[in-house]
């Protein structure tokens with residue numbers, strides 16, 4: 001796949017998400033790191049975001065609840081270069097009915113090469129990294145080149161475009 005570069009801004013757009021058993025951990029982590037988080041823009045899935053609004057001073061942009069679209073809203077924001085960091089405390093010990101959405105969110109965060117933290121320890125390493133407060137270039141898929149190459153590949157491999165008209 002062809003790649004291009006995206007520059008992460010100094011002021012990061014951070015997505016915070018937690019499954020229900022992990023919400024206390026995420027809330028405690030956000031409270032402990034409120035000062036570090038304050039200079040950045042915080043997005044969250046609905047329940048996580050409203051808990052953060054109630055228990056911290058952070059001006060969180062709360063999306064829909066994760067299981068009814070919030071995970072996918074975050075996936076869209078990641079794929080369109082509008083999220084720089086994903087902090088997702090997912091529960092390794094229980095299944096959720098919206099597993100496919102969780103998987104899609106993790107897949108897009110990986111595909112679009114953004115840093116992901118899945119627990120308090122990795123989140124601490126991430127936000128206390130010297131890279132966190134800088135602008136930073138990341139390699140990302142070149143969406144336009146990817147689309148053009150697919151269109152020409154499919155056309156060359158037997159799609160008779162006149163049948164599509």
Ligand SMILES: O=C(CO)COP(=O)(O)O
Pocket residue numbers: 017018019020044045046047048049064065066067070071102
């Ligand atoms: O379900 C979630 C992540 O998969 C999180 O959603 P809520 O923050 O609405 O609980």
